[in-house]
Amino acid sequence: xxxxxxxxxxxxxxxxxxxxxxxxxxxxxxxxxxxxxxxxxxxxxxxxxxxxxxxxxxxxxxxxxxxxxxxxxxxxxxxxxxxxxxxxxxxxxxxxxxxxxxxxxxxxxxxxxxxxxxxxxxxxxxxxxxxxxxxxxxxxxxxxxxxxxxxxxxxxxxxxxxxxxxxxxxxxxxxxxxxxxxxxxxxxxxxxxxxxxxxxxxxxxxxxxxxxxxxxxxxxxxxxxxxxxxxxxxxxxxxxxxxxxxxxxxxxxxxxxxxxxxxxxxxxxxxxxxxxxxxxxxxxxxxxxxxxxxxxxxxxxxxxxxxxxxxxxxxxxxxxxxxxxxxxxxxxxx
Amino acid sequence: xxxxxxxxxxxxxxxxxxxxxxxxxxxxxxxxxxxxxxxxxxxxxxxxxxxxxxxxxxxxxxxxxxxxxxxxxxxxxxxxxxxxxxxxxxxxxxxxxxxxxxxxxxxxxxxxxxxxxxxxxxxxxxxxxxxxxxxxxxxxxxxxxxxxxxxxxxxxxxxxxxxxxxxxxxxxxxxxxxxxxxxxxxxxxxxxxxxxxxxxxxxxxxxxxxxxxxxxxxxxxxxxxxxxxxxxxxxxxxxxxxxxxxxxxxxxxxxxxxxxxxxxxxxxxxxxxxxxxxxxxxxxxxxxxxxxxxxxxxxxxxxxxxxxxxxxxxxxxx
Numbered sequence: 001x002x003x004x005x006x007x008x009x010x011x012x013x014x015x016x017x018x019x020x021x022x023x024x025x026x027x028x029x030x031x032x033x034x035x036x037x038x039x040x041x042x043x044x045x046x047x048x049x050x051x052x053x054x055x056x057x058x059x060x061x062x063x064x065x066x067x068x069x070x071x072x073x074x075x076x077x078x079x080x081x082x083x084x085x086x087x088x089x090x091x092x093x094x095x096x097x098x099x100x101x102x103x104x105x106x107x108x109x110x111x112x113x114x115x116x117x118x119x120x121x122x123x124x125x126x127x128x129x130x131x132x133x134x135x136x137x138x139x140x141x142x143x144x145x146x147x148x149x150x151x152x153x154x155x156x157x158x159x160x161x162x163x164x165x166x167x168x169x170x171x172x173x174x175x176x177x178x179x180x181x182x183x184x185x186x187x188x189x190x191x192x193x194x195x196x197x198x199x200x201x202x203x204x205x206x207x208x209x210x211x212x213x214x215x216x217x218x219x220x221x222x223x224x225x226x227x228x229x230x231x232x233x234x235x236x237x238x239x240x241x242x243x244x245x246x247x248x249x250x251x252x253x254x255x256x257x258x259x260x261x262x263x264x265x266x267x268x269x270x271x272x273x274x275x276x277x278x279x280x281x282x283x284x285x286x287x288x289x290x291x292x293x294x295x296x297x298x299x300x301x302x303x304x305x306x307x308x309x310x311x312x313x314x315x316x317x318x319x320x321x322x323x324x325x326x327x328x329x330x331x332x333x334x
Numbered sequence: 335x336x337x338x339x340x341x342x343x344x345x346x347x348x349x350x351x352x353x354x355x356x357x358x359x360x361x362x363x364x365x366x367x368x369x370x371x372x373x374x375x376x377x378x379x380x381x382x383x384x385x386x387x388x389x390x391x392x393x394x395x396x397x398x399x400x401x402x403x404x405x406x407x408x409x410x411x412x413x414x415x416x417x418x419x420x421x422x423x424x425x426x427x428x429x430x431x432x433x434x435x436x437x438x439x440x441x442x443x444x445x446x447x448x449x450x451x452x453x454x455x456x457x458x459x460x461x462x463x464x465x466x467x468x469x470x471x472x473x474x475x476x477x478x479x480x481x482x483x484x485x486x487x488x489x490x491x492x493x494x495x496x497x498x499x500x501x502x503x504x505x506x507x508x509x510x511x512x513x514x515x516x517x518x519x520x521x522x523x524x525x526x527x528x529x530x531x532x533x534x535x536x537x538x539x540x541x542x543x544x545x546x547x548x549x550x551x552x553x554x555x556x557x558x559x560x561x562x563x564x565x566x567x568x569x570x571x572x573x574x575x576x577x578x579x580x581x582x583x584x585x586x587x588x589x590x591x592x593x594x595x596x597x598x599x600x601x602x603x604x605x606x607x608x609x610x611x612x613x614x615x616x617x618x619x620x621x622x623x624x625x626x627x628x629x630x631x632x633x634x635x636x637x638x639x640x641x642x643x644x645x646x647x648x649x650x651x652x
């Protein structure tokens with residue numbers, strides 16, 4: 001059946017509500033309004049206000065209530081409208097949810113799922129557009145997911161709900177309208193491994209979330225120029241699946257990391273460090289990074305586009321890592 | 335209320351257990367056996383001793399970083415509390431939490447939260463779970479006057495009132511947010527009025543009087559359970575010791591401290607209950623508590639440290 005990414009998330013939530021009476025949804029405008037991105041549309045009517053709970057604009061309180069409800073036996077799924085707003089709930093996520101199991105000597109479980117939209121591309125400027133996945137991927141105690149395909153949007157939640165720890169799910173706003181044909185029975189998603197979305201032999205493009213379509217578009221353009229790139233979707237941003245990345249580098253020897261976050265302190269930086277530690281002797285060129293420009297996201301369309309990773313910038317970066325040995329030879333004194 | 339002899343003995347025993355345990359903590363801190371931050375409750379014991387015995391076993395408690403006494407009265411053993419302070423494997427958080435993060439799932443004692451105000455939303459969520467599951471349990475959350483300046487305080491009160499959740503909010507107003515005096519911190523220093531503005535039933539009581547706290551808490555707990563709506567107790571109290579062991583107390587007058595010490599909840603209660611408990615009872619309780627603490631310290635001393643190989647244990651479920 002044909003589903004959008006948005007529909008797929010909704011189906012996953014519906015399935016969770018149907019199969020586990022302890023599942024409740026909490027979030028801003030998820031009920032009567034139907035969800036800012038219409039993901040939860042119809043769920044209030046279907047499951048009622050006890051289980052689909054519109055929350056006041058109190059990110060800290062309703063995320064914290066999710067933590068408390070999880071501790072006391074419920075299976076809450078909390079929606080925070082965007083990652084930008086989630087900063088108001090950082091205390092509950094970082095000091096609370098992520099820390100409680102360890103800090104209590106293993107006694108207190110927080111089986112909480114927190115969903116949030118992330119990313120730019122809708123001209124909503126510097127307080128609604130940023131990609132702060134790396135903030136959460138930094139924190140021990142969390143699992144961080146970034147479904148990049150309709151199938152992952154449909155299948156990841158059920159697997160996340162089997163965890164006994166807090167899981168943060170990032171849904172890139174540019175993906176909600178993506179469509180795909182899915183089998184009626186959702187496939188279980190392997191959360192422990194990155195996915196090779198396109199096999200290739202000349203270079204590896206590593207990305208996640210909303211940058212996957214751009215990376216695949218870049219790979220198509222590069223193929224037309226005779227360059228065969230492998231595209232890897234990280235899927236799980238914490239813990240990172242280093243093995244799949246290292247194995248790919250062992251085949252291609254060149255890598256470009258595409259990350260919509262800002263370059264400084266980015267996930268791209270973490271992946272590059274991991275490859276430097278584990279695959280240094282496999283590398284034939286310095287690792288390339290395509291990240292967002294180091295600027296609060298501007299409103300004007302052309303400025304926003306200029307700030308974001310694009311297929312063109314990815315193509316250019318891949319060509320740089322492929323050109324590297326020649327460049328070095330040119331620099332060798334004759 | 336006029337306590338029976340048994341009630342009076344229980345109240346005195348509860349307050350004495352906290353006082354003596356914490357006095358020993360201060361000594362052990364000086365001796366280097368306890369490290370990190372150590373926040374003592376000495377002077378404020380009447381609140382925990384009034385509220386916690388009035389709760390049912392199925393109710394949940396969420397505390398602050400000044401929670402040794404709350405854990406102890408809830409039934410967490412002195413052994414496991416002292417071992418936690420010593421950072422040992424026999425501690426109630428196996429040495430991961432320390433003084434500020436005591437936990438016992440078995441007792442529904444959900445911390446031990448050291449971000450001021452951070453426990454309030456958690457309590458709201460625990461109450462939500464209990465309400466949805468129909469357990470009849472309530473959540474009781476303790477916090478100080480400082481927490482009332484946090485956004486989370488107002489967010490949590492609003493949510494509890496809006497969703498009609500069975501939460502008992504217990505504000506232990508000791509007049510200082512760390513070193514900042516109440517009137518230098520709050521435009522409205524009568525904290526219960528903030529709760530009332532969220533349409534939560536709220537009252538201000540004498541937190542130095544264990545009888546007053548017991549009476550108010552018993553009624554409040556019954557009301558919260560019956561109505562499934564929050565209630566707010568503001569307990570006026572005072573901490574006799576420094577904020578933590580690193581506090582030179584430059585911000586308050588010694589005379590003020592001395593004035594409050596004259597209202598010592600244990601001494602005042604012992605005097606007031608003199609018609610039902612005598613010197614022999616006090617001595618018996620002291621002996622019993624001394625033995626309990628000596629045993630706890632011996633247990634903590636003998637408890638092995640956690641193996642370093644287990645450093646990363648319990649970061650995520652296996």
